[in-house]
Amino acid sequence: MSPSRTLPTFLQTEVAAHNTEKSCYVTMGTRVFDITDFLDSHPGGGELIVEYGGKDITDILKDEDSHTHSDAAYEVLEDSLIGFVATEKVMDAVVKSQHPDQIVPLPATMDGLEELKENGSPNRVPVFQATGMSSAEDLEKETDLINDYKTHKFLDLNRPLLMQVWFGGFSKDFYLDQIHRPRHYKGGESAPLFGNFLEPLSKTAWWVVPTVWLPPVAYGTYVASKGFSSIGAEAAYWCLGLFLWTLVEYVLHRFLFHLDKWLPDNRVALTLHFLLHGIHHYLPMDKLRLVMPPTLFLALATPFWKLAHAVFYWDWCVATTVFCGGIFGYICYDLTHYFLHHRTLPSYWRELKKYHLQHHFMDYENGFGVTSRFWDVIFGTQLAPPPIKTL
Numbered sequence: 001m002s003p004s005r006t007l008p009t010f011l012q013t014e015v016a017a018h019n020t021e022k023s024c025y026v027t028m029g030t031r032v033f034d035i036t037d038f039l040d041s042h043p044g045g046g047e048l049i050v051e052y053g054g055k056d057i058t059d060i061l062k063d064e065d066s067h068t069h070s071d072a073a074y075e076v077l078e079d080s081l082i083g084f085v086a087t088e089k090v091m092d093a094v095v096k097s098q099h100p101d102q103i104v105p106l107p108a109t110m111d112g113l114e115e116l117k118e119n120g121s122p123n124r125v126p127v128f129q130a131t132g133m134s135s136a137e138d139l140e141k142e143t144d145l146i147n148d149y150k151t152h153k154f155l156d157l158n159r160p161l162l163m164q165v166w167f168g169g170f171s172k173d174f175y176l177d178q179i180h181r182p183r184h185y186k187g188g189e190s191a192p193l194f195g196n197f198l199e200p201l202s203k204t205a206w207w208v209v210p211t212v213w214l215p216p217v218a219y220g221t222y223v224a225s226k227g228f229s230s231i232g233a234e235a236a237y238w239c240l241g242l243f244l245w246t247l248v249e250y251v252l253h254r255f256l257f258h259l260d261k262w263l264p265d266n267r268v269a270l271t272l273h274f275l276l277h278g279i280h281h282y283l284p285m286d287k288l289r290l291v292m293p294p295t296l297f298l299a300l301a302t303p304f305w306k307l308a309h310a311v312f313y314w315d316w317c318v319a320t321t322v323f324c325g326g327i328f329g330y331i332c333y334d335l336t337h338y339f340l341h342h343r344t345l346p347s348y349w350r351e352l353k354k355y356h357l358q359h360h361f362m363d364y365e366n367g368f369g370v371t372s373r374f375w376d377v378i379f380g381t382q383l384a385p386p387p388i389k390t391l
Contacts, residue, residue, distance in 0.1 A: 024036045031083075036344075037353075038076055130362075136360075139361055143183040154168075155282075160195030161192065166271050179274070180364050190202075206291050213327060217331070221238065234321050241328075242325040245327075246372060304326065337370050341357075367382070
């Protein structure tokens with residue numbers, strides 16, 4: 001089977017439209033590459049690539065006077081292949097052919113789409129029923145605030161959200177259905193939550209997390225070191241705490257943040273769910289409501305401090321060291337979570353980013369690992385690969 005049967009075919013006009021920092025495609029011959037994630041990593045700066053967004057870069061890559069490109073540049077492109085472009089010559093051949101479907105899968109007309117729908121065939125871009133979205137790009141599509149409220153009768157993003165949830169009288173099923181259909185507010189700004197002096201307390205910049213929690217972790221590790229005879233012994237317990245955090249991360253995300261099936265059907269439970277995690281799925285690209293506010297984390301961390309000292313009851317220093325390793329794991333988790341949503345990342349994290357964003361736009365009932373997929377694999381909650389977009 002040829003590659004063009006497993007990857008979508010784009011019209012030239014479609015490719016040309018992807019010429020911004022948010023979505024940048026380039027072509028080499030008939031191959032289409034999505035290099036959006038590579039923009040920040042380009043040695044010459046992302047602006048240089050955006051200049052060629054939506055265009056063929058075959059000649060510029062070979063132009064040694066402009067810039068000599070290494071084999072690594074071509075490897076990046078190969079990793080970014082997303083489909084093929086139907087050039088004018090190809091389209092001419094399609095028009096003249098008696099079997100155009102054997103050359104390229106053509107996009108359907110509006111009448112054709114209706115026929116496809118009647119026959120149960122997929123549209124060009126599959127929409128996931130649970131979220132109403134088809135790709136990670138949809139997470140950043142601006143929500144029409146007025147029409148969204150008129151259509152769904154859920155939350156008016158122009159007004160404080162918390163009291164709307166409290167007084168909305170929503171059933172649990174309706175609330176969960178809506179909360180998992182992401183909205184995007186004014187380019188990633190924070191929609192009003194309280195609408196009063198409490199508003200700033202609901203917003204936390206990513207850098208607050210390491211600023212607030214790294215000093216206590218360092219101090220706790222130092223104090224606990226006095227109870228160890230060697231650095232190696234303390235390092236082993238500290239790393240144990242770091243490893244245990246990955247399990248805690250998974251358990252909290254799956255069984256606390258997503259306790260949807262067991263959520264009581266009353267406004268107290270729905271409002272608490274909204275504050276804890278619902279708002280993140282409703283507005284996943286909100287930059288200031290992504291990492292955990294220090295006060296909330298302190299409330300969640302206190303039971304784990306007591307648990308660590310209950311499990312490792314025989315040695316205060318061991319318990320404290322394990323706890324400090326776990327808190328460092330939390331810091332890594334919150335920073336990773338923020339960067340997966342809002343930064344262009346190196347290769348490993350780029351795959352992790354795709355995986356986590358699928359949790360938002362495709363399947364919120366699986367894919368609970370944020371810093372790794374390890375526990376998803378162990379417990380069978382790994383996300384299935386998204387279906388190939390069909391034409």
